[in-house]
Amino acid sequence: MVDHAAIHHALEARTNRSLVTPEGVDLTLRIADAGQRFGALLLDLIFMVVTLILVTIILGVAAIAGGPRFVAAPVIIWLIGFFLLRNCYFIIMEMGPRAATFGKRIVGLRVVARNGGRLTADAVIARNLMREIELYLPISFLIFNTSQGLADTAAWLFGVGWTFIFAFFPLFNRDRLRVGDLLAGTWVIRTPKKTLGLDLIGRNAATTRLTFTDAQLDAYGQFELQTLEQILRLDRPEALATVADTIRAKIGYWDNSSDVAFLNAYYEALRSRLERKLLFGRRRRDKFDR
Amino acid sequence: MNAASAPIGPTTLREMRQEEWVRLEAILRQVERRSPRALSDEDLMALPTLYRSALSSLSVARETSLDLELVTYLEGLCARAYFFVYGVRTSPLRRLRLFFVQDWPNAVRSLWRETLIATLLTLLGLAAGYSLVASNPIWFEAFVPDGLAQGRDFSASTEYLRQTLYDGGRNNMLAIFATFLFTHNAQVSIMCFALGFAFGIPTAFLLLYNGGMMGAIFALFVSRGLGTDLGGWLIIHGSTEIFAIILAGAAGLKIGWSVVFPGEASRMNAATSAGKTAGIVMAGVVIMLLAAGALEGVGRQTITNSIARYAIGVFMLIFWLAFYYLPRRSHHG
Numbered sequence: 296m297v298d299h300a301a302i303h304h305a306l307e308a309r310t311n312r313s314l315v316t317p318e319g320v321d322l323t324l325r326i327a328d329a330g331q332r333f334g335a336l337l338l339d340l341i342f343m344v345v346t347l348i349l350v351t352i353i354l355g356v357a358a359i360a361g362g363p364r365f366v367a368a369p370v371i372i373w374l375i376g377f378f379l380l381r382n383c384y385f386i387i388m389e390m391g392p393r394a395a396t397f398g399k400r401i402v403g404l405r406v407v408a409r410n411g412g413r414l415t416a417d418a419v420i421a422r423n424l425m426r427e428i429e430l431y432l433p434i435s436f437l438i439f440n441t442s443q444g445l446a447d448t449a450a451w452l453f454g455v456g457w458t459f460i461f462a463f464f465p466l467f468n469r470d471r472l473r474v475g476d477l478l479a480g481t482w483v484i485r486t487p488k489k490t491l492g493l494d495l496i497g498r499n500a501a502t503t504r505l506t507f508t509d510a511q512l513d514a515y516g517q518f519e520l521q522t523l524e525q526i527l528r529l530d531r532p533e534a535l536a537t538v539a540d541t542i543r544a545k546i547g548y549w550d551n552s553s554d555v556a557f558l559n560a561y562y563e564a565l566r567s568r569l570e571r572k573l574l575f576g577r578r579r580r581d582k583f584d585r
Numbered sequence: 586m587n588a589a590s591a592p593i594g595p596t597t598l599r600e601m602r603q604e605e606w607v608r609l610e611a612i613l614r615q616v617e618r619r620s621p622r623a624l625s626d627e628d629l630m631a632l633p634t635l636y637r638s639a640l641s642s643l644s645v646a647r648e649t650s651l652d653l654e655l656v657t658y659l660e661g662l663c664a665r666a667y668f669f670v671y672g673v674r675t676s677p678l679r680r681l682r683l684f685f686v687q688d689w690p691n692a693v694r695s696l697w698r699e700t701l702i703a704t705l706l707t708l709l710g711l712a713a714g715y716s717l718v719a720s721n722p723i724w725f726e727a728f729v730p731d732g733l734a735q736g737r738d739f740s741a742s743t744e745y746l747r748q749t750l751y752d753g754g755r756n757n758m759l760a761i762f763a764t765f766l767f768t769h770n771a772q773v774s775i776m777c778f779a780l781g782f783a784f785g786i787p788t789a790f791l792l793l794y795n796g797g798m799m800g801a802i803f804a805l806f807v808s809r810g811l812g813t814d815l816g817g818w819l820i821i822h823g824s825t826e827i828f829a830i831i832l833a834g835a836a837g838l839k840i841g842w843s844v845v846f847p848g849e850a851s852r853m854n855a856a857t858s859a860g861k862t863a864g865i866v867m868a869g870v871v872i873m874l875l876a877a878g879a880l881e882g883v884g885r886q887t888i889t890n891s892i893a894r895y896a897i898g899v900f901m902l903i904f905w906l907a908f909y910y911l912p913r914r915s916h917h918g
Contacts, residue, residue, distance in 0.1 A: 314667075320640045322664050371764045378768040382775070382871075392669065393617045405668070413672055416680065417688070421864030427772075427779035461782075474782055477853065478840065478860030486665060491606070491658045494599060521653040528654065566651050573649060 300518040300581035309469070312484075314411045324484045327404045329465050332473075332483055336430075338398030343380055350376055381431075385423040390416055395486075405486045409470075414481065422475035429474055433458040495527055496563050505560035511546040512568045518581035520565050527558060598650065602642045606662060609635040613665050621669075636666040684865075692865040693909045699835035699842070703792055707831055710796020711803075718804035728794075728801035743809040750811065750818045751889050767878030770826060771871055774833035778867050781837025784845055788837035795830060817891040820898030822881035828905055829873035836863035836870070873905070 311323045327335075354369040361369070388396040394406045394414055406422075408414045437455065465471045470482050515523075526534050532554075539554035542561060552560075569579060579585075612628050612635070624632075643659040650656065693700070717724040722739045729738070773791070780787035799819075806815040840859045847855035880901070888894055 316640065316667055317671075318637060318640050320644055320663070322667060323660060324664060374764045374768050378771060392621060392672070394668070407668065415861070416684075417861040417864045420868050421860040424775055424864060424867055425779050425782065425860075427775050428782065432776075478782065478856055479864070480857040480861070487661055489658045489661050491603070492654050494652065494655075517651055520651055524653055569651055570649065573651065
């Protein structure tokens, strides 16, 4: 039997980090996982490449239109622009109030100091300059492969392996820290933009007709209740049907009410019961927790 | 189970507090989209209170509510508000001024040991390059890549070499070359710094190689009797640029050293504090390289008198040394 609650708790333990504010409240921050960070990086690189291409086209047109005498200015602008883009795009965006580049914003991430303090400018500079060895060095190794012969190839392979240790550093530690994060004392957390959905209780007036006995409501705990809540919010008919059947089978409640009405009624009843118990200090985490 | 009487607890929490959360969210959205200055005075005054009341809502919700949506929403809201409220903001101008007056010289000064080691490594490379190339010109190709040499090798005539030192024409290409050199050197410096994480060994190699390259070029020009002229050509911007590369190497060495020998702190903490200091030094290095590039682009074309070139180069060196190492009153707080 797969214990989904245990899996869920293990996942939470892996990604949650506590940050206790000066007021004494523990904000559980969720670490961005490797896939999200890589996705944000890809988006940023795409953005940088597109900007570079656009600027090159514009400057190329300007250089051609200006004639041979004024070819210097566009080239200089391009060189400096490339340098600034490569080094300063990340730094300037991460020093803003949202501490996130465009790629990170799209994915919903943010850079934060590990000790809960301010994200200082020197931390942002240090973490982004380290990208030289994490990203640009492996890429240049891959591109400029001029090996002729076995020794050269062996050296190239070794170089690739060594640089890729730095590139894949986030996979080797729990907090998904890059080398730059390690050095600057930062990490990347998720900041999902949430709007508050409606309370599920009191949504559906028809549910007051269905009642359940205490034994039927004792079947589940908090984890199952919140899973049911998520399914009700998603509102997909197949999922609702499956869950309704499972619950009906478990508590032995067969009537001719619709799945939606049954689930809403059961959710209301279960939540009221569990919250009342919570007021007395008894929290039942899942169905195995007695 | 049925809502026969008015329910106590979390449903009332939403009803009581939802307006405050909505207001807090609107303020945060405005702050994130534009600058914090866009907030009105009332919003700014209300923000800490709203933040604290959101925190208290979160605590109550965690203890009394099983509504996952509510708790998750409040956690996200409180985290966003925390990072704004506790991210102290000085005006960017003041922050910039602090950087130039205090952070940057202090950071460089704290690296004095590593700077000495980096200087020694560069000089070692210089001596090695010079003596090797002076004894046997075959070594020249090993030290100086073709792209950088641009025809200035042992097969070139003395007249050609002299011309490269004093050529004031071909303005366009020189300006482009100067910019390319600036970005190339800046990238090399950043690489020096970043490689410091690999225990400083690649940084040391890079410094040695850089010194060797300079030594080789010196050997070439000295063998044609153009040694002092080359010195003048280099020193206008070279005093700044070579100093910058040495500082970048020092920053890399500091990180490498702190990872291998963390002292009393843990390796992670030692690396973190070294990284932040080194980051400030690197920002300064880029500024120095910008200054060197400007000196090179402007000064080298317009100033062709060797003595004037030496004077400017030495003056710049004294300026940087004074800026970094002159004792000054430290500002606390």
